[in-house]
Amino acid sequence: MLETSRLRMRGHQLSDFENSARLWGDPAVTQYIREKPFTPEESWSRLLRHAGHWALLGFGMWVVEDKSSGAFVGDVGFLDLRRDLDPPVDLAPEVGWVLTPSAHGQGYATEAVQAALAWGDEKFDRARTTCIIAPQNQRSIRVAEKCGFRESMKVKYHGTELLLLARDLGKG
Numbered sequence: 001m002l003e004t005s006r007l008r009m010r011g012h013q014l015s016d017f018e019n020s021a022r023l024w025g026d027p028a029v030t031q032y033i034r035e036k037p038f039t040p041e042e043s044w045s046r047l048l049r050h051a052g053h054w055a056l057l058g059f060g061m062w063v064v065e066d067k068s069s070g071a072f073v074g075d076v077g078f079l080d081l082r083r084d085l086d087p088p089v090d091l092a093p094e095v096g097w098v099l100t101p102s103a104h105g106q107g108y109a110t111e112a113v114q115a116a117l118a119w120g121d122e123k124f125d126r127a128r129t130t131c132i133i134a135p136q137n138q139r140s141i142r143v144a145e146k147c148g149f150r151e152s153m154k155v156k157y158h159g160t161e162l163l164l165l166a167r168d169l170g171k172g
Contacts, residue, residue, distance in 0.1 A: 076097035
């Protein structure tokens with residue numbers, strides 16, 4: 001578990017399924033991630049994938065909650081998805097974040113990503129973390145830049161051009 005002044009970040013639990021399915025089923029959330037929102041079945045697989053990351057790799061995504069209200073805010077953390085990128089690039093550990101629309105614009109993403117990166121700086125033996133972001137997603141690009149990421153190159157993932165951003169260890 002990680003905590004910031006406003007947020008609590010913890011591992012996913014079965015009881016998170018409804019919030020997770022609502023998050024990933026929201027077109028406003030997925031607009032820069034893929035053409036259509038995730039179905040409940042796909043959200044279930046995502047929840048299991050998050051738990052599997054922790055069990056098999058020792059890192060993964062955290063559920064982010066507002067400490068004062070206990071409200072579900074979103075998911076933030078690290079992934080190793082072995083993405084089929086063009087050109088091929090090893091993204092791991094890849095940082096990812098997604099928040100409910102009601103949490104947008106409050107600085108929660110930056111706060112949670114910075115907490116995750118501080119944890120990662122202590123845990124990973126790699127000098128670099130990465131993230132991929134749709135060029136149109138200016139909010140996420142600003143979060144990445146505030147956290148020390150800089151554009152490294154353009155890649156294609158499933159035919160869509162994305163920005164690969166990289167951050168050196170401890171540069172947040």
